[in-house]
Amino acid sequence: MIMKENIKNTNGMLNKYVQGAIEAVCDIISFRSSLAIMGTVVLVSVLFTSCEDFVDIEPPSTEIVGASVYSNNTTAEAALMGIYSDLIDRQMGIANGGPTLYGGLSADEFINFDNNALPFFENALIANNNTITSLWSEAYQRIHAANSVIEGLENSSNVSTDAKSQLKGEALFIRAFIHFYLVNFWGDIPYITTTDFQTNTNAPRTSITDVYQNIVSDLTEAKTLLANDYNFANGERGRVNSWAATALLSRVYLYMGDSENAETQATTVINNSSLYNLESDLNNVFLANSSEAIWQLAPIGPNLNTIEGYLFIPESAPPTLPSRIALSDYLLNDFESTDNRKSDWVESITVGTDTYYYPYKYKVRIGPPITEYYMVLRLAEQYLIRAEARALQSNIAGAQSDLNTIRNRAGLPNTTANDQSSLLLAIEHERRIEFFAEFGHRWLDLKRTNRADAILAPIKADWQSTDALYPIPEIQITNNPNTTQNEGY
Numbered sequence: 130m131i132m133k134e135n136i137k138n139t140n141g142m143l144n145k146y147v148q149g150a151i152e153a154v155c156d157i158i159s160f161r162s163s164l165a166i167m168g169t170v171v172l173v174s175v176l177f178t179s180c181e182d183f184v185d186i187e188p189p190s191t192e193i194v195g196a197s198v199y200s201n202n203t204t205a206e207a208a209l210m211g212i213y214s215d216l217i218d219r220q221m222g223i224a225n226g227g228p229t230l231y232g233g234l235s236a237d238e239f240i241n242f243d244n245n246a247l248p249f250f251e252n253a254l255i256a257n258n259n260t261i262t263s264l265w266s267e268a269y270q271r272i273h274a275a276n277s278v279i280e281g282l283e284n285s286s287n288v289s290t291d292a293k294s295q296l297k298g299e300a301l302f303i304r305a306f307i308h309f310y311l312v313n314f315w316g317d318i319p320y321i322t323t324t325d326f327q328t329n330t331n332a333p334r335t336s337i338t339d340v341y342q343n344i345v346s347d348l349t350e351a352k353t354l355l356a357n358d359y360n361f362a363n364g365e366r367g368r369v370n371s372w373a374a375t376a377l378l379s380r381v382y383l384y385m386g387d388s389e390n391a392e393t394q395a396t397t398v399i400n401n402s403s404l405y406n407l408e409s410d411l412n413n414v415f416l417a418n419s420s421e422a423i424w425q426l427a428p429i430g431p432n433l434n435t436i437e438g439y440l441f442i443p444e445s446a447p448p449t450l451p452s453r454i455a456l457s458d459y460l461l462n463d464f465e466s467t468d469n470r471k472s473d474w475v476e477s478i479t480v481g482t483d484t485y486y487y488p489y490k491y492k493v494r495i496g497p498p499i500t501e502y503y504m505v506l507r508l509a510e511q512y513l514i515r516a517e518a519r520a521l522q523s524n525i526a527g528a529q530s531d532l533n534t535i536r537n538r539a540g541l542p543n544t545t546a547n548d549q550s551s552l553l554l555a556i557e558h559e560r561r562i563e564f565f566a567e568f569g570h571r572w573l574d575l576k577r578t579n580r581a582d583a584i585l586a587p588i589k590a591d592w593q594s595t596d597a598l599y600p601i602p603e604i605q606i607t608n609n610p611n612t613t614q615n616e617g618y
Contacts, residue, residue: 199285202292208281209296212274212303213368217426217503223268223310225426225503226436230453231260232569235596237588239454239566246453252589252596256603256618264314265602268307269321275304276324295361298354302369305347306377312340313384313573316598316615333611341385348378358404366418367427367502372398372405376423376506379514384577392518395511398423405508407538411473414509415490417502421509425502434501438491441566443478451478455485459588460565463558469540470562488566505568509535513560520552528552535559593617 199205216224221231233239234249241250248254254261278300282293304322311318319332320343335343355371362368379394398405406420414421415435428434443451456475464471476489491501516531525547532555533543539562546555557574564570575581576597586592595617606612 196285199281200287202289205278205282205285205288205292205296208278209299212271212278212300213426214429215271215274216303217429219267220436221440223264223271223307224505226440227264228310228569228572229437229566230440231264232572233454233566236569236572236575237457237459237585238571240457241454242450243453252585252592254596254600254618256600256606256614258600258602261599262602262604265311265605268311271307272304272321273324275300275307276322279304280324294354295356298351298371298374299369301347301351302355302374302377305344305351308340308344308347309377309381310569312337312344313569313576314599315601319609319612331609331611334613341381344381345378345385348374348381352378364418365427366422366425369424372401373424373506376511379511383514383518384573388518388521392515392522395515395518398508398511399515407508407512407534409538411469411539412492414507415492415501415504417500419507421507422502422504423506423508425504427502428499431497431499432495434493434495434499435491435503437488437503437566438493438501439495441488442476442491442494443485443487444494445478449478450480451485451487455487456566460561461486463561465541467540468562474565490566509538509563513556513563516559517553517556520549520556523549525549525552528556532556532559535563539563 197204198208216222219225221227230239230246231249234241234246235252239250241247245260248258249260279297282288282297282300285293288296308318308320317334317336318340319329320335320340321329321332322343323329351369352371352374355369355374357371359366359368359370361370375394376398379391379398382388382391382394405423408414408419408421413419417425417427433439440453441451443449461471461475464475474488474490475486477484477486479485490504493501512531512534516528516535519525519531520528529544529546529552532546532552536542536544536559544552544555546552557578557580560574561571575584581597582592582594585596589596595615598615598617600618601612601614606614
């Protein structure tokens with residue numbers, strides 16, 4: 130693992146926000162007691178170490194700190210930027226490598242070389258697993274920070290209307306985004322919309338259906354508040370705009386089984402060709418600010434492009450085993466022989482007489498210059514969301530057209546699937562290949578389509594249907610009397 134000092138040595142895009150972010154993070158820390166109910170508190174930002182220097186005497190109430198953070202546009206923006214910083218800083222967290230690694234191991238994408246991750250690979254998790262506790266805790270920390278920004282903006286009379294709209298929209302999006310991964314990893318989960326300690330202490334688990342409705346509500350509001358371009362971020366795609374909210378809405382509607390709305394939302398993104406286009410060269414897809422990127426997370430230091438590039442690409446001199454994972458034969462054998470994604474997005478290393486294959490979507494393991502940003506939402510997903518939504522509505526020609534757009538970009542011929550059932554399987558296959566080793570798409574797809582048992586039971590020795598959800602962390606069960614454990618744990 131790269132040392133934090135190397136990652137944090139930043140002179141990059143966040144430097145102008147550092148002073149304000151310190152103040153903002155101090156505000157977040159002042160609410161730390163309510164974070165404890167979500168699990169162990171892991172303070173990961175180097176900014177946290179500066180709070181004592183910034184605030185000579187701890188304020189008597191959180192309102193004093195909050196008022197100073199939201200006293201002008203610059204410090205309010207710094208509070209929001211601090212959340213982005215924490216999202217990318219938390220290595221293997223809920224928004225930076227965690228869904229890819231743990232989802233891929235839980236499904237059928239990877240073979241494992243990391244003893245700490247073995248319970249994910251073997252689907253043998255327990256409620257006091259440290260990684261499970263850390264993922265849960267870190268996710269709710271980010272949600273708490275987003276809620277703090279929302280409340281601070283709503284209570285401020287000093288932040289301009291335009292700034293308040295944009296920043297609140299971004300915070301709402303982040304809250305929805307993190308809840309999306311929580312509900313897909315754990316099922317029923319508390320949907321937290323406040324920083325109030327008493328409310329959060331006893332927050333019950335919210336049903337999956339209601340979680341999705343809350344996500345839709347947050348994203349719908351965010352769409353009305355967010356900018357329609359990237360000018361507010363100096364052209365960088367490292368912050369979310371209204372199109373990012375639309376793109377995530379299309380995914381959420383698909384997961385909810387609302388095909389009509391999923392198609393509608395995806396279509397509006399696809400039609401915005403002034404901002405988004407598929408990269409014709411697969412090697413350009415994951416570059417910083419690629420035309421396919423809807424939302425990326427930009428690194429905050431000079432030595433690391435993406436955590437996945439660092440962890441998945443082995444050291445070449447001397448050649449060593451992959452540090453975490455290699456691609457499974459189940460995945461490799463699913464590539465069609467002429468698929469350019471295998472030649473462009475998969476690389477190999479030979480150690481002795483053995484050859485291992487690893488994800489090569491990100492080409493840079495370590496070191497400047499920064500050429501790659503961490504891809505979160507991209508246009509290709511919108512085509513495959515719309516293809517599936519159309520197939521579910523029996524729009525065979527429309528589904529074929531969208532599916533072929535992605536296949537043709539990869540150098541493959543048009544699909545031969547010509548009815549609903551064959552098209553849905555063809556789209557499942559295309560999603561498997563297009564999004565392998567990318568934000569846990571395969572794991573989430575197998576579960577939402579009720580295909581996990583059929584695919585994983587034959588290849589996972591101890592697979593049980595209840596393994597589709599992770600265990601609620603033991604400390605959450607202990608601390609919150611309204612929390613129940615998932616079945617099977």
